[in-house]
Amino acid sequence: MALSTAFTKLFGLRHPIALAPMGGSAGGALTAAVSRGGGLGLLGSGNGDPDWLARELPLVASGTDKPWGIGFQTWAIDIGTVERALEHRPRAVMLSFGDPSPFTERVRQAGVTLILQVTDLEEARQAVDLGADVIVAQGTESGGHGARHGRSTLPFVPLVVDLAAPVPVLAAGGIADGRGLAAALALGAAGALIGTRFQATAEALVDPSVVAAIIEGRGQDTERNRVLDIARGSRWPSRYTARTLGHRYLDRWRGREAELAANPQAQQAYQDDVARGEVPPLPVWAGEAVDLITDLPGAADLVAGLAAQAEEALTRAGRH
Incomplete structure (x- = not known):
């Protein structure tokens, strides 16, 4: 059976799958590959760095003639960032983390x-009021940044689906295989926005050590915390924490975030450790479903495989 939903119809997609616009790692090659595979590739430009976009946007344009879009961290951009992105004629712009108005x-x-993208019901109501064409409901299982006091994907998605109807909703957080996509559809979502699984693909802009860590990682080793944002001097708002794999600075400063924030020597020590290669330049962002990631496929093949697995899971469920 074909997984046709309001989301696939909106963009003319083969599969109800979108690439999470992971800042820096969802580059042009990955975005294009996901779109070629029948999903919606979303370029992860984060704060809209002009040099990064100048390098990655041509890779999308040359890599696919299918629909694609750009995602931004709303707290980190200005209107000029959006204007520059629109010059490249994306089919979609995704705004996350902050006031999109x-x-x-x-x-x-x-x-x-x-x-x-929304992380709680207040944000979901605002998204409806602002006339969003698609709403992403992000649960706390997701890798990378999300709400400090959010909800798990399973109970959160149907609440947003009911609130937003008839606006299509994508589920995000803890989805790394076709069974997760099938579950999202069963909850009433029109598809899934998937991040960590696409970090471990041939086209992702990540260091091989990060891929290895994801493939070897376990969900119980992930943790949502602000420690690493504070240690590396990130400007991420405090209402958003980040889920990462284990890290020695987490072990050292867990529960002492205020002390770390007030300790410039400790923050400098982090930078010194990075410079010496003793800790990686960036944390390894990873969601709770990281256990399900065991290989390094091409992204286009992965999209098709996820869709086929979801179809099989839904068919199997229908027989019970």
Whole structure:
């Protein structure tokens, strides 16, 4: 059976799968590969760094003629960032983490599909009021940044689906195989936004050591915390914590975040350790479903494989 949903119809996709626009690692090659595979590739430009976009956008344009989009960390951008992105004619702009209202009208004026990610019901209501074309409901199982006081994917997604209807909702957080996609569809979502699983693909912009860590990682080894943002001097707002694999600075400073924030020597020590190669330049962002990731496929093949596995899971469930 074909997994046709309101989301696939909106973009003319073969599969109800979107690439999470993971800052820095969801580059042009990965975005294009996901779109070629029948999903929606979303370029992870984070704060909209012009040099990064100048390098990665041509890779999307040359790599696919299918629909693709760009995602931003809303707290880190200004209207000029959105304007520059729209010049490249993406089919969608996704805004996450922060107040999207200063940017939504400009996206709409450009005739571009507006995707808003939400981490709680207050954000979901705002997304509906702002006229989002697609809403992503992110549960706390997700890798990377998310709400400090959010909800798990399983109970959160159907709440957003009911609240937002008829706006299509994508489930995000803890989805790394086709069974997770099938579960999202069963919850009423129109598809899934998938991140960590696409970190371990041939096209992802990640160091081989990160891929190895993800393939070897276990869900119980992930942790959501602010320690690593504080240690590395990140400007991420305190309401968003990050789920990562284990890290020695987590062990050293867990439960002492305020002390770390007030200790410039400790933050400098982190930078010194990075410079010496004793800790990686970035944490390994990973969601709770990391155990399910055991190989390094091409992203286009992965999209097709996830969809086929979801179809099989739904068929099997229908027989019981």
